[in-house]
Amino acid sequence: MxxxxxxxxxxxxxxxxxxxxxxxxxxxxxxxxxxxxxxxxxxxxAKSPPTWVKLGPADDLQQLSLKAGNGSVGSVAKAPYTYLRVDHWAKQPDSDYAYLRYIGGSCLFFILSPICTHLGCHVNWVQSANQFHCPCHGSVYTIDGTNVSGPAPRPLGVFKWKMVGSDVYIAVESSTFTHAECRTSEADKEPCTRIS
Ligand code: FES
Missing domain, CATH: 1.20.5 (Single alpha-helices involved in coiled-coils or other helix-helix interfaces)
Structure with a gap:
């Protein structure tokens, strides 16, 4: 100096x-x-851009959700995917799953992150209660991901998604806690996050 x-x-x-x-x-x-x-x-x-990851053919995902529901109304189904996890400088193959529900209309699917917004455990879908339950500290979320009890401070993240040909792709955000779009408001209960 x-x-x-x-x-x-x-x-x-x-x-x-x-x-x-x-x-x-x-x-x-x-x-x-x-x-x-x-x-x-x-x-x-730096906020890295999301990675578009293939979740599967839309027809198959629709059937998966209908099978989980009563056949005419879709319920929550686990849809696994693999992706490249970006960890600062390194990229590593990883796998996870999304909770997908066929809702019909122009939006077709509502796709939630399974990652609890309290401390990041994966929540379980409990069909009999029509809720997601977190096994770690007991947070409970409604079917649209709204946090209703326990320490979770926010709703579950919701994935942006798009069709590429006949396949559904989701935007995996490695820069967010839930790997999906964060929701801070309960008012935004079931947003349509389909792109185009
Ligand atoms: S990590 Fe889910 S309630 Fe704590």
Missing amino acids: AGKAPQKAGWTRRGFFNWVLNVVLGAIAILIAIPTVGTLIYPAF
């Missing part, structure tokens, strides 16, 4: 030039360090 400017009493031509040199070298070092440090720490804070 640049040293202190010499006191006036000890100010010599050599001392002055040394001081100027130190100041210039210090400034150059800072100018070099700023972009280097920025490049190194940026990935840790």
Whole structure:
């Protein structure tokens, strides 16, 4: 770092030039360090874009949900998927599942993250109660993912999804806690997150 400017009493031509040199070298070092440090720490804070992951053919997923329901109304079905988990600099293959429900209309599917918004355990779908129950600390969510009891502070995350040909793809967000869109408001109960 640049040293202190010499006191006036000890100010010599050599001392002055040394001081100027130190100041210039210090400034150059800072100018070099700023972009280097920025490049190194940026990935840790940058919000990575979602990864579009294939969940399966829409017809199969519809049948899966209808089979879980009464045959005409879809219920919650577990739909597994594999994806590349982005962990700062590293990408690793991983697998998880989404809770999918056929709701018909133009939106077709409502797709929830299984990750509890309290501390991240996977919730279980309990068909007899028509609810999701978290095995870790007892949070309970309704069929649309609204948190109704226990320590969970927010509804379950909801996946954005789109059709590619006849297949359903979901947007897996590695930058969010639930790997899906976070919902903060109970008012937004069953949003249609179908893209296009
Ligand atoms: S992690 Fe689900 S209630 Fe704590």
